[in-house]
Amino acid sequence: MPRRIQDNPRDRIESGSWRTVARPVDWDARREAVLARDRSCRWQEAGITCESTDRLEVHHKGDASDHSIEMLVLLCHRHHAKITGQQSAAARQAKRIPRQRPAERHPGLLP
């Protein structure tokens, strides 16, 4: 009987972890493949690639649960923090509850 993927303890979310999406069992191999392919930060700004090798991290370009190599990119710590900060701000903004009531006219205003 084939082993079910969720039976692998490495697929589970670490307890107390901030991580909300489990990594695949071969995450280390995927990370190494992205490191070998990209070699330095791939962040681009005004047509210039960062190319820093400072604390390199693997970033998910699309959905955090899509771990395909094409959807992973190497970023330096600074640029990874920048993009994840922008994404969490956008997520917080998307979750905001719109005003339920229309703004009331100030009672002291003359008609």
Ligand SMILES: [Zn+2]
């Ligand atoms: Zn960078």
